[in-house]
Amino acid sequence: MYDHPAGQSRATLDSTVHYYCAVGATKVFGIQISEAHYKACLYAGLCVSGSNAEVMPAQWEYQVGPCPGTAMGDELWVSRYILHRVAEDFGVIVTLDPKPMPGDWNGAGGHCNFSTSRMKAENGMKVMEEAIQRLEKRHKEHIILYDPSGGVDNSRRLTGLHETAHIDQFFWGVAHRGASIRIPRGVAQAGRGYLEDRRPSSNGDPYLVCEALVRTAVLDDWTDFDWTNMPSKP
CATH class of the missing domain: 3.30.590.10 (Glutamine synthetase/guanido kinase, catalytic domain)
Known part of the structure; x- marks a missing residue:
């Protein structure tokens, strides 16, 4: 294109x-x-x-x-x-631009399906809900790391329209294509599985996306993250 x-x-x-x-x-x-x-x-x-x-x-x-x-x-x-x-x-x-065509057209995301052994085990849904609570608290940090421009690229895509949640809002839902975090219906029915983070942009750095998810959802620790070379800071 x-x-x-x-x-x-x-x-x-x-x-x-x-x-x-x-x-x-x-x-x-x-x-x-x-x-x-x-x-x-x-x-x-x-x-x-x-x-x-x-x-x-x-x-x-x-x-x-x-x-x-x-x-x-x-x-x-x-x-x-x-x-x-x-x-x-x-x-x-x-x-790989997250909004290749301006106007009434869908953007392009780099949705990330993510799970841990605890999420896939019995009572995994509870583990996912706890992880989602931490993801909400760190929403700003994730938005900065989810595109190469510190959120500027993604702001054109995450408008609350075209199957996206607004960049300044965070919510999750089951089988909800407009949510920040989506739990697939089969996962909700099984009570275990994986979650889908729909915020990353199509041009995102996959290593930073992975690091952000692990730091928030698993470790709950950002104390030693180096923001020096990031395009912006939370």
Whole structure:
């Protein structure tokens, strides 16, 4: 994408309703790139677990994981390189910007599914709720670390519209696509599993996202975090 989605021009763009969950060559763009990228990641030995079209035309998502700890950052970083390289063969420019098209269009997030052994054990839901309480208290720190611009990039995406919670608000819900933290319905029914942090941006640093989650949800300790080279401070 450069100025407009692949397969479209700004002049020919229609409303989101015509592209979301659509089929057909006049409504779906970039599927060949998505599938080629997925196969290339598998060939490279990366732990990719799925891909799907998103709401905006030519907007695609893929999932990395499950991965232990910082391996998630390693896998995502390499997969991004492969995505750019594959797109070259199709003459397409990839953007990781969290709001690639201004206006009434969905942005792009880097949603992070996160769990610990205690969350997956009996009474894991209680452990997740306690972690969510800590995440709420550290919302400002997470927003700063969830995009390379200290929250500036994400502020264009986290508006409270287009399946997002507002950047200045924090709430969680079961199967709620507009929440800061979403608990999948199956997890709530089982009483154990994982939570989904929907705040990270698509261009976020996966290592900082992982560190923030571990510091807050597991360690509850930010005392030795070095803010020196961060774009802003809480």
